[in-house]
Amino acid sequence: MNMIKTGLLTGALTLGGFMAQAQDDVTLQLKWVTQAQFAGYYVALENGYYEDEGLNVEIKAGGPDVAPTQVLAGGGADVVIDWMPSALSAREKGLPLVNIAQPFKSSGMMLTCRRDAGVESTADFAGKTLGVWFFGNEFPFLSWMAQLGLSTDGGPDGVTVLKQGFNVDPILQGQAACVSTMTYNEYWQIIDAGLTPEELTVFKYQDQGVATLEDGLYVLEENLADPEFVDRMVRFVRASMKGWKWAEENPDAAAEIVLEYDETGAQTLEHQTRMMGEVALLTAGSNGALDVADYERTVQSLLAGGDDPVITKEPSGAWTSIITDAALN
Amino acid sequence: MMLVLAALGVWAIGWGVNIWVSHQKPGRWQSVVSATVFGVTAVIMWQLVVTGLEVSPVILPPPSMIFTAFVSSTDILWADFIQTFVKGALSGYVIGCSAAFLTALAIDRSNFLKRGLLPIGNFVAALPIIGMAPILVMWFGFDWQSKAAVVVVMIFFPVLVNTVQGLDAAGKMQRDLMHTYAAGYWQSLFKLRLPAAAPFIFNGLKIASTLALIGAIVAEFFGSPIVGMGFRISTGAGRLELDLVWAEIVVAAIAGSAFYGIVALIERKATFWHPSQRK
Amino acid sequence: MGMRNILPVFTVVMVIFALWYAFAIVLNKNWAEDKATRGGYELSFSELVADTWSQKKPRLPTPDQVAGEIWQSTGVAAAKKWRRTAGDPLFARISEVLNDKRSLIRHAWLTLSATMLGFVFGTGLGILLAVGIVHNRAMDNSVMPWVITSQTIPILALAPMIIVVLNAVGISGLVPKAIISAYLSFFPVVVGMVKGLRSPEAMQLDQMRTWFASKSQIFWKLRLPSSVPYLFTSLKIGVAASLVGAIVGELTISQEGGLGARMLQGNYYGTTLTIWAALILAAALAAVLVSSVGLVERITKKRMGFVQ
Numbered sequence: 001m002n003m004i005k006t007g008l009l010t011g012a013l014t015l016g017g018f019m020a021q022a023q024d025d026v027t028l029q030l031k032w033v034t035q036a037q038f039a040g041y042y043v044a045l046e047n048g049y050y051e052d053e054g055l056n057v058e059i060k061a062g063g064p065d066v067a068p069t070q071v072l073a074g075g076g077a078d079v080v081i082d083w084m085p086s087a088l089s090a091r092e093k094g095l096p097l098v099n100i101a102q103p104f105k106s107s108g109m110m111l112t113c114r115r116d117a118g119v120e121s122t123a124d125f126a127g128k129t130l131g132v133w134f135f136g137n138e139f140p141f142l143s144w145m146a147q148l149g150l151s152t153d154g155g156p157d158g159v160t161v162l163k164q165g166f167n168v169d170p171i172l173q174g175q176a177a178c179v180s181t182m183t184y185n186e187y188w189q190i191i192d193a194g195l196t197p198e199e200l201t202v203f204k205y206q207d208q209g210v211a212t213l214e215d216g217l218y219v220l221e222e223n224l225a226d227p228e229f230v231d232r233m234v235r236f237v238r239a240s241m242k243g244w245k246w247a248e249e250n251p252d253a254a255a256e257i258v259l260e261y262d263e264t265g266a267q268t269l270e271h272q273t274r275m276m277g278e279v280a281l282l283t284a285g286s287n288g289a290l291d292v293a294d295y296e297r298t299v300q301s302l303l304a305g306g307d308d309p310v311i312t313k314e315p316s317g318a319w320t321s322i323i324t325d326a327a328l329n
Numbered sequence: 330m331m332l333v334l335a336a337l338g339v340w341a342i343g344w345g346v347n348i349w350v351s352h353q354k355p356g357r358w359q360s361v362v363s364a365t366v367f368g369v370t371a372v373i374m375w376q377l378v379v380t381g382l383e384v385s386p387v388i389l390p391p392p393s394m395i396f397t398a399f400v401s402s403t404d405i406l407w408a409d410f411i412q413t414f415v416k417g418a419l420s421g422y423v424i425g426c427s428a429a430f431l432t433a434l435a436i437d438r439s440n441f442l443k444r445g446l447l448p449i450g451n452f453v454a455a456l457p458i459i460g461m462a463p464i465l466v467m468w469f470g471f472d473w474q475s476k477a478a479v480v481v482v483m484i485f486f487p488v489l490v491n492t493v494q495g496l497d498a499a500g501k502m503q504r505d506l507m508h509t510y511a512a513g514y515w516q517s518l519f520k521l522r523l524p525a526a527a528p529f530i531f532n533g534l535k536i537a538s539t540l541a542l543i544g545a546i547v548a549e550f551f552g553s554p555i556v557g558m559g560f561r562i563s564t565g566a567g568r569l570e571l572d573l574v575w576a577e578i579v580v581a582a583i584a585g586s587a588f589y590g591i592v593a594l595i596e597r598k599a600t601f602w603h604p605s606q607r608k
Numbered sequence: 609m610g611m612r613n614i615l616p617v618f619t620v621v622m623v624i625f626a627l628w629y630a631f632a633i634v635l636n637k638n639w640a641e642d643k644a645t646r647g648g649y650e651l652s653f654s655e656l657v658a659d660t661w662s663q664k665k666p667r668l669p670t671p672d673q674v675a676g677e678i679w680q681s682t683g684v685a686a687a688k689k690w691r692r693t694a695g696d697p698l699f700a701r702i703s704e705v706l707n708d709k710r711s712l713i714r715h716a717w718l719t720l721s722a723t724m725l726g727f728v729f730g731t732g733l734g735i736l737l738a739v740g741i742v743h744n745r746a747m748d749n750s751v752m753p754w755v756i757t758s759q760t761i762p763i764l765a766l767a768p769m770i771i772v773v774l775n776a777v778g779i780s781g782l783v784p785k786a787i788i789s790a791y792l793s794f795f796p797v798v799v800g801m802v803k804g805l806r807s808p809e810a811m812q813l814d815q816m817r818t819w820f821a822s823k824s825q826i827f828w829k830l831r832l833p834s835s836v837p838y839l840f841t842s843l844k845i846g847v848a849a850s851l852v853g854a855i856v857g858e859l860t861i862s863q864e865g866g867l868g869a870r871m872l873q874g875n876y877y878g879t880t881l882t883i884w885a886a887l888i889l890a891a892a893l894a895a896v897l898v899s900s901v902g903l904v905e906r907i908t909k910k911r912m913g914f915v916q
Contacts (some may be wrong), residue, residue: 033862033863033873033876034863060863061862061863062863063860063861063862063863063872064862064872064876065767065768065859065860066768066860067768070772071772071775074772074773074775074776075775075776076772076775076776076780165875166872166875166876167875167876167877167878168878169878172639172878173638173667189877189878193665193878194639194643199646262709263709263863263864263865263869264709264715264862264863264865264869264870264873265708265709265710265711265714265715265865266869266870266873266874266877266879266882267873271877
């Protein structure tokens, strides 16, 4: 009996392998570790949306040392997820990234501060220590501080910046007055650690008018000249957005799917379910197409970066709607 | 493709020069020349292959770009060097080595402690201490203190184990001789046992000198102020500043080798009498 | 370790444990007091101690908390999986248990396989380089200083770049981690083997020459056998270095799991227990690896007649 079963299984696997061969390969590089932030793609993979489009998609998780832009340049992925400030900065440095879709409509980035450290409004930042993520994620912060007229070199009139690593320890241990958090992730780690929302002051980049576009899909400009590649991306974006909309409607099931794909086994269902709920608020309102007004706001915010702006001139050709136009009609 | 072939040609020339050098009359100059030729050949090949294969500079920048970045950002590199090497690595090295040395002297008088600590010391010396880095950053804060702490933890046991072994290096006969001279513990320690232990202690100090800078840099990956070699390396790739990252790596290699070289030089001066230093 | 060392070692271990518990109070005190101040209540000393020894995310977990975490993520996780797969064929069940992503057994195995592959790469490269260095003066002069320089470069800095470059040529998975691991482990092997291959004294070499032994005969019959004790000493250091390399690789390629990835995840989510459990398991792995090499050393030396 077992023999037959194994035989059938092998047959099925071979067939599956054969079918996969007949499909087009797409490799997606994520910006960070496997978590509900990327639920749409995992749902599309698990529910077979990619397969339906004739795609064989490999999702590569990221991590603190993985720069999606670098992976894209090295040919390790066809399409990557990145934040627009980092992508535009890379573009100005000579790596021509193009935004082909923007599943995240709103920004989830915040600066979370302890009330007992004396931070109630942006006027209280001067002289404080603030935790910031680097590795390309510092750009929105730097341009916000420049707009507030605060220097980031320390001193009583400026702010002292520390590279906060990957967790919220600095605020728990009192080493920083504020730390960077995402609405869907680190903020809840602070709450889980025992601080209450009343004890915290939260500055959402969205509310401060300095929001920049977050998770978008980027490809290399030269590839867009290839109609076959464009066709693959159209199918990829269509299936991905289908995955996102399903995830928004079924947050619990989506969280479970994400958990299935976490190779480290360190994530918890509780945390991922909550993350999915918060992420759904950010993807809501986007059908995948980039809103030009959001793009303009991001660019203006980055250009207004004081003495050392993130980008020095208005980028051109940094986004295209050809993929989403074809995918969503 | 031409450039790649040229790289092979450069390699052949470099190799030929080194063979020729090795057939000359032996002398100290030989190894210096050979090593330099090898290094220069490798750098030229790197340049030719990277340019020849059109490798994107955000993957692997050519040496010329790294050199330009090095020259144009000496102020950044210097500030990072002070933060990581002088404040983090060097202070950790001094604290760690002194602590290990004093501990070794303290347990030297007790056979019981020695037998208890040595196996554990050997065990800990083989542990992946690197995993302690995030924990120590959490305990000692984000500035250089936590980096020094990582260095202390990394080098303490290698130095301790070597020192304890060294203190046992003096032969029984020599010790008996000191005894017949009616030398006390301290006299015999300073006149006989510490000199006899010197090669072992220096072995520990040399191992620690290579670990110190690495420990300080690694600790900066887990949180730091916005200055430091590890900070620059760990954030540079995300900003596609690979040339600056490599410039920092060059600084690390130079500083680390120089540190090792200085300790080795002190060793040669201090233990000139030992057979291992004879030529 | 001889029998006579057992009591002293035991005593020292006990002292370490006592200090550990004491430090747990000191380090976790702030958070307990912070909670109390914000909650507006007072803590007696015994309440304080109880709190510091049982926090969910302590700065320093106690040994029993760490042991509990290890048990949860090995034994308990395995038992859960075993029950959940009831009805499947035996082999399928065993493989399910061993491949459970939530189980540290799988992550330790991933780390071990990267370590072993890296150790093989590193040892092979180290021996080849050493043979070249001993037989070729040009290589001795030119390569050796750079071998030393290579070890002053922080591997954690190189790791992401090694991985991106390998990725660009289509190599991923276990091999990049093994290469990082080999980068650390080849060094002690080169140094030890060069010393070992040069250890025959001039008299022994002269003796071989009087027998008209060829260069290769001298190598196989004299140099190689004399280098064996040196080789094993370096292999013990090398295998520990391989493990460090594998963990560093996993910190960078964290998406595939492994003990290094667990440490990173623990750091990311602020769950210190995860970090400590992975750390202790890595320590156990180091102990097993080093003592296995020690065992092979003893058997080999006995067979070769180094010890009677």
